Amino acid sequence: MANSIPNIDFGRVFDLRDEDADVHCEGLGRLADFFGHNMAAHRHAGVFQVHLMLRGEVRLRLDDLHYHARAPAFFHTPPAMTHAFVLSDDAEGHVLSVRQHVLQSLFSEDPGGMMEQRLNQAFCMELDESDPQVHRLFGYFELVRAEFSGAEAVRELNLLALARLAFVTMARLSCAAVQAMPSRDLRQVDVRIFREFNQLIEENYREHWQLSRYAQALSVTETRLNDICRRVGDLPSKRFVHDRLMQEAKRLLLFSSAPVTQIAYDLGFRDVSYFSRFFRQHAQLPPGSWRARMRGRNP
Helix, strand or coil, X not given: CXXXXXXXXXXXXXXXXXXXXXXXXXXXXXXXXXHXXXXXXXXXXXXXXXXXXXXXXXXXXXXXXXXXXXXXXXXXXXXXXXXXXXXXXXXXXXXXXXXHHHHHHHCCCCXXXXXXXXXXXXXXXXXXXXXXXXXXXXXHHHHHHHHHHXXXXXXXXXXXXXXXXXXXXXHHHHHHHCCCCCCCCXXXXXXXXXXXXXXXXXXXXXXCCCHHHHHHHHCCCHHXXXXXXXXXXXCCHHHHHHHHHHHHHHHHHHXXXXXXXXXXXXXXXXXXXXXXXXXHHHHCCCHHHHHHHHHCCCC
16 A cells, blocks of 8 residues: 555554543643654544644644644644644643544534534634633633543543533634534434445545445435535535545645555556546646645645
């Protein structure tokens, strides 16, 4: 495999006592001392992660997007999202990690569909300390950190409740930053199918499944699957499949030294020229040129 991007599981790398933790919260400064302030490209498979910065600044790359943020700020990385960052020496704050299946179960009943959309989007934003919601967010993180460090009875239940409050508050803040998303009346069955569709894509995108096969696996028609994707995710079903392939192609081009030919084969393309046409159609540049342009930017 050309994919040399490491997957980091804090419970297995940082502290084995937390290997099975569904919710993990640690100090940003302590993690920076352990892993370094200059974190090379990595990912956290099956984990949603948030860095809340109370002091310092960060230069951040989320896939091919670049940010420079000063505290107070936070950035959110969905499962398997490749990210790299450089923290200032005085950086302090909290890092909250929640396993994917656990967080999704916390929001299984989400009538408006807001959390489903926000959880799957990476974002970075600076915070206004005069906003009452920002103060609540700080408080939730403090409580999560204290609960995680303790050993009180039913600790796990408190961690789940506090994590849910923290993620809802972050979703509200991020929605406000983009002038909020329009309200929608989404059926829970549609949200469930949309989530299962994305999970199937994650498991099979390298196999280049046709939409008919995804629809069959979900026990719906292609037409209904497309309608669900447009209403829940604002995009047609084919776009989600293509976007996942493009996302992985960009990650490998950016963060590995593998040649384009090897990346094409690793992504299930039997014909390298077809991969190049596919990539150019979506990125307006051939793979090699896109890699050269992106690597010319600051990390």
